[in-house]
Each structure stands twice: as structure tokens, then as C-alpha cells.
Amino acid sequence: MSEWETVIGLEVHTQLLTQSKLFSGAATAYGAEANTQACAVDLGFPGILPVLNEAAVEMAVKLGLSLNSEISHRSVFARKNYFYPDLPKGYQISQYELPVVGKGYLDVLLEDGTTQRVGITRAHLEEDAGKSLHDAIEGMSGIDLNRAGTPLLEIVSEPDLRSAKDAIAYLKTLHSLVVYLGICDGNMQEGSFRCDANVSVRRKGDPKLGTRAEIKNVNSFRFVEKAINYEVERQIAILEDGGKVIQETRLYDADKNETRSMRSKEEAHDYRYFPDPDLLPLHVSAEFIDHVRKNMPELPAQKKERFKSQYELNEYDATVLSSTRELADYYENTVKLSASSAKLVANWVMGELSGALNKNNLSISESKISAELLAGLMKRISDNTLSGKLAKTVFEHMWESGKDADTVIAEQGLQQVTDDSALIKIIEEIIAANPDQLQQYRSGKDKLFGFFVGQAMKVTGGKANPQQLNDLLKKYLQGG
Amino acid sequence: MALTEKDITKIAHLARLEIVEADIPVYTNNLINLLNLIAEMNAVDTNNIEPMAHPLDKPQRLRPDVISEQNLRDYFQKNAPLAEAGLYLVPKVIE
Numbered sequence: 216m217s218e219w220e221t222v223i224g225l226e227v228h229t230q231l232l233t234q235s236k237l238f239s240g241a242a243t244a245y246g247a248e249a250n251t252q253a254c255a256v257d258l259g260f261p262g263i264l265p266v267l268n269e270a271a272v273e274m275a276v277k278l279g280l281s282l283n284s285e286i287s288h289r290s291v292f293a294r295k296n297y298f299y300p301d302l303p304k305g306y307q308i309s310q311y312e313l314p315v316v317g318k319g320y321l322d323v324l325l326e327d328g329t330t331q332r333v334g335i336t337r338a339h340l341e342e343d344a345g346k347s348l349h350d351a352i353e354g355m356s357g358i359d360l361n362r363a364g365t366p367l368l369e370i371v372s373e374p375d376l377r378s379a380k381d382a383i384a385y386l387k388t389l390h391s392l393v394v395y396l397g398i399c400d401g402n403m404q405e406g407s408f409r410c411d412a413n414v415s416v417r418r419k420g421d422p423k424l425g426t427r428a429e430i431k432n433v434n435s436f437r438f439v440e441k442a443i444n445y446e447v448e449r450q451i452a453i454l455e456d457g458g459k460v461i462q463e464t465r466l467y468d469a470d471k472n473e474t475r476s477m478r479s480k481e482e483a484h485d486y487r488y489f490p491d492p493d494l495l496p497l498h499v500s501a502e503f504i505d506h507v508r509k510n511m512p513e514l515p516a517q518k519k520e521r522f523k524s525q526y527e528l529n530e531y532d533a534t535v536l537s538s539t540r541e542l543a544d545y546y547e548n549t550v551k552l553s554a555s556s557a558k559l560v561a562n563w564v565m566g567e568l569s570g571a572l573n574k575n576n577l578s579i580s581e582s583k584i585s586a587e588l589l590a591g592l593m594k595r596i597s598d599n600t601l602s603g604k605l606a607k608t609v610f611e612h613m614w615e616s617g618k619d620a621d622t623v624i625a626e627q628g629l630q631q632v633t634d635d636s637a638l639i640k641i642i643e644e645i646i647a648a649n650p651d652q653l654q655q656y657r658s659g660k661d662k663l664f665g666f667f668v669g670q671a672m673k674v675t676g677g678k679a680n681p682q683q684l685n686d687l688l689k690k691y692l693q694g695g
Numbered sequence: 696m697a698l699t700e701k702d703i704t705k706i707a708h709l710a711r712l713e714i715v716e717a718d719i720p721v722y723t724n725n726l727i728n729l730l731n732l733i734a735e736m737n738a739v740d741t742n743n744i745e746p747m748a749h750p751l752d753k754p755q756r757l758r759p760d761v762i763s764e765q766n767l768r769d770y771f772q773k774n775a776p777l778a779e780a781g782l783y784l785v786p787k788v789i790e
Contacts, residue, residue, distance in 0.1 A: 233760050234761065235763070240762055241764040250771075252766070253768070266757075268760050271760070272757060296709075300785040349789070351782060352779055352784060485709055487709065494749075495748070495751060495753055496755060
């Protein structure tokens with residue numbers, strides 16, 4: 216199998232976070248009652264005229280700038296013609312020859328730790344179609360046009376990716392970017408971030424690309440990976456049998472883990488694009504681009520570098536903690552509120568907190584322990600009220616009860632014993648009760664030190680400050 | 696520019712137009728004439744002229760991102776042949 220090379224290019228449709236639609240003043244909110252957000256423009260009534268939404272243009276420019284792309288000063292909207300009940304006008308307004316965002320690139324951190332620069336071919340604005348519901352009414356298809364006209368930015372990559380894993384790394388990086396930029400909510404279940412994958416294989420070293428199949432609308436990262444892997448195996452099997460791959464659109468079936476040909480779409484591929492006579496060319500001025508540039512939020516790559524210098528985090532920690540805007544904000548808030556070491560907070564956020572979130576299948580925004588509460592816990596570690604081990608117990612109680620660290624410590628009596636005199640008293644008692652062990656220790660059996668530590672921890676219920684206990688024990692065992 | 700009757704049938708199908716077979720030669724002729732006219736225009740040297748996407752040589756006006764449309768579903772659905780449970784109904788579409 217190893218003589219084959221996989222070639223993948225991805226087309227991602229991101230739903231833009233505008234209030235109103237791309238060409239009409241109807242609302243775009245998800246989940247509204249069917250057809251209550253579909254106006255005459257969205258329904259394609261005679262005599263209607265589209266008027267372009269400025270916020271959508273701004274968002275496209277924002278993405279373009281963050282992909283290091285050329286922003287077209289002049290771009291053109293075109294009609295893509297096809298017939299489907301969820302497309303009332305009989306055409307989708309899209310961009311064809313002159314998209315608003317031109318060539319650029321995205322740097323992607325791959326699983327093996329290397330960075331790949333993935334070429335971006337283009338990104339263009341277009342309107343979404345409605346939804347067809349096939350099971351709602353017996354024998355009929357029901358059409359909900361709330362989504363019709365919702366602004367989409369289609370981001371097309373070069374065929375630069377060489378494995379399903381790399382494709383997922385690219386998608387996750389792009390996903391994080393559009394969420395950072397605040398131009399897309401990134402919700403894949405609701406279809407805000409959808410992916411089509413163009414997949415082909417060729418013999419290693421062959422400069423010519425193989426015939427590709429396009430896998431449509433896969434709605435989770437895991438399924439994209441599975442769909443690509445299935446498709447690669449399918450194509451290799453065909454070629455090794457001396458067959459030919461047909462250029463076609465295929466649908467991924469998650470239940471069966473296979474891709475299937477969508478024959479019905481074959482002949483519809485003649486879209487007869489032409490410039491939309493209802494829309495004038497879009498002019499994006501240098502001033503407009505400057506205005507957008509000035510209002511750009513910090514991007515993931517910039518944030519990672521800042522985390523490394525400001526918090527002295529290593530590459531790995533900085534990458535993980537800057538991977539999403541929510542996680543980064545949570546981390547920074549905790550550091551600020553706790554006034555604790557940035558590394559300590561990093562360890563807790565990536566360790567205990569992430570573990571608890573994963574275990575309960577929650578996202579950082581759904582965490583049972585807020586940044587403020589975690590900061591309270593960090594303070595008690597920093598001021599030695601808690602040892603690392605006790606802190607984990609406090610964390611568990613906080614997670615269960617929602618109470619703050621100080622309340623949990625007081626209720627459970629979990630504070631560390633750091634009072635010298637209390638510890639000395641305990642040590643003296645232990646030494647008095649174990650004369651044999653003391654004798655052996657003093658005659659050179661160093662290993663017995665652990666025995667005394669164990670005894671002291673037993674008496675204090677694990678609450679003795681370990682460093683302090685060690686120091687005091689050493690002193691008293693040697694006859695101090 | 697040559698067009699065959701097969702092309703005409705395909706174009707009509709793509710546009711979902713039903714045409715009578717007897718009319719196909721007429722359409723073929725008309726469209727060939729149109730294409731010849733376009734070919735004549737294409738012969739003009741426009742190398743140094745930036746193409747216009749629209750006869751009004753003006754840029755697109757932009758609209759602020761504001762919700763300005765009310766829910767007029769019931770009104771619009773009076774115009775639909777079939778609607779139920781808020782949905783527009785069409786003959787079953789099977790993928």
C-alpha cells in the first residue's frame with residue numbers, strides 16, 4: 216500500500232455570525248420555527264432585489280487578512296444555476312471568477328509536531344440554501360427556508376494535504392481561527408462549519424494528480440477522518456485492480472462507514488455561472504481593509520507566542536492553552552485572579568480541569584469550576600494552605616458541590632498542617648513510640664526515614680506540609 | 696458556432712423547459728444566430744479594456760447588518776400551492 220500517495224483538498228463552508236441574511240433583512244438565528252425567518256427576498260418572489268450585508272463583507276476581509284490572503288478590491292457575484300426545492304430562486308448567489316479573498320495560506324501544527332503551510336486557493340461569499348425535511352409529512356417533502364440566504368464563506372484549500380490526520384489538523388486550525396475571529400460560532404452539529412473533501416490517490420513520485428472524488432457535507436472531525444480513510448482505500452483497491460476512479464460526488468454514511476455515489480447530482484454539475492445582473496461589483500477599499508485590520512482580535516498563533524513569552528510556557532503548553540479562545544481566556548483569567556505561578560495554573564488547567572471536563576464530556580464554557588473558583592484554589596496552593604495532593608481532594612469536592620476552595624477546606628478540615636510546633640509535637644510522639652526504629656535509623660538504616668514520614672502523615676491525615684515535615688523530621692531524628 | 700439538436704435538448708433540460716420536438720430546429724437556428732452575434736462581438740479587440748460586470752459602472756451599495764424583516768409566514772404561505780405545519784410542501788424529493 217505504501218507506494219500510493221493520498222492527495223486531499225478541502226472546501227469548508229462557514230456560516231457567518233451576522234444578525235441578518237447576506238442579501239435580506241431577515242433574521243439568521245438558529246432553531247426558529249419553520250419559515251418564520253424567510254422574507255420575500257429569501258423566497259425568491261418576483262420583483263425582489265438583493266442588497267449586500269456590510270458585516271458579511273467585513274467578516275470575509277477579516278478571514279482574508281488572517282490567512283495572509285490577497286483581498287480583492289473588486290469582486291463579482293455570480294449566479295450558480297440549479298433546481299432544487301430548497302433553492303426557491305433556481306440559483307444560488309455565489310462568487311465565481313472574482314472572489315473577495317484570493318490566494319493565502321494557513322500554518323498548521325501537525326500531530327508529529329511539525330508545521331505545514333497549507334495553501335488557500337480562495338474564499339468567497341455565498342448564500343446558504345434552505346432545508347428539506349423528508350419525514351415530516353407523509354409522501355411529501357417539507358421545505359423550511361429559514362436558512363435560505365444565510366451568509367456563508369466558502370474557504371477552499373490547495374490539494375496540499377497528504378493524510379486524513381493532516382486534513383483534520385488543518386480543519387481544527389481553521390475552526391479555531393474562525394471562532395477566534397468571531398465570524399462563525401463553529402457549531403458543527405448545527406451545520407455552522409461544514410466540510411467537503413476532495414480526495415484522490417496517485418503513485419508516489421507521480422507529478423500528475425489522480426482523478427478525485429468529492430465527499431460532501433460531513434459534520435464532525437471524526438467522520439471526516441473516517442470518510443477520507445474509507446475513500447482512499449476504495450480508490451486504491453480500484454486502481455490496483457486495473458480500474459479507473461470516476462470523478463463524482465459521494466456521500467458519507469456514518470452508520471455503515473462508507474461513501475456512496477450521489478448519482479442524482481451528476482448531470483446537475485453544469486451550473487452555467489454568470490454575473491448576477493441584480494448586483495453591482497463589490498468594491499473593497501484600502502480604507503475599509505485598514506479599518507478591519509485595526510479591529511482584528513489576537514489570533515491563535517500570536518496568542519501562543521505571547522503565552523510563551525509572557526507566562527514562560529513551553530511550546531506544548533502554549534499550543535494547548537491557546538487552542539481555543541474560551542480555554543485561553545479561562546487560563547488567563549485564572550492566572551490573573553489567583554496571582555499564582557503561570558506554570559502552576561497551566562498544570563491544573565491542562566491536568567485536573569481538562570480531565571474532569573473530558574470525563575463529564577463538557578466544554579470549558581460548561582465547566583463546573585469557573586476561572587474565579589479555580590483561582591481561589593490556586594491561591595491556597597501558593598500560600599501553602601494545601602499540598603498538591605490535598606488540593607486534588609479539594610478540587611473534587613469543589614467540582615461536586617460548586618463551593619469555593621476556602622469553604623471546602625473549612626468544611627472538610629483539609630488545610631495543611633504548617634504550624635511548626637504542631638508538627639514537632641507529632642514528631643516527638645512518633646519518635647518516642649518507636650525507639651527501635653529510631654535506633655536503627657541512627658545506626659545508618661536511612662531507608663527508615665520513609666517509615667517516619669508515613670507515620671507522621673498517618674497521624675495528620677496526610678495534611679502535613681511535605682517539605683516542612685521532611686526538614687523537621689531530619690532534624691529530630693538526628694537528635695535535634 | 697455549431698449547435699446540434701442534442702445541445703438544445705440538454706439546454707432545455709437544464710433550464711427545466713419543456714419543448715415540443717417539432718420546434719427544436721427553430722430553437723437551434725435562433726440560438727446559432729445569437730451565438731454568431733456574440734462571436735462577432737468577441738472578434739473586437741478588448742485586450743486593454745477592463746471587463747465590466749454590470750452596465751452601470753458603479754460599486755455595490757452595502758446594507759447595515761440589521762434585522763428589518765417581520766415574520767410574514769402566513770401571508771406568504773397563502774401564495775403556496777401546499778403548506779402544512781409551517782412548511783412549504785413539495786412532491787417527495789429522494790436523494
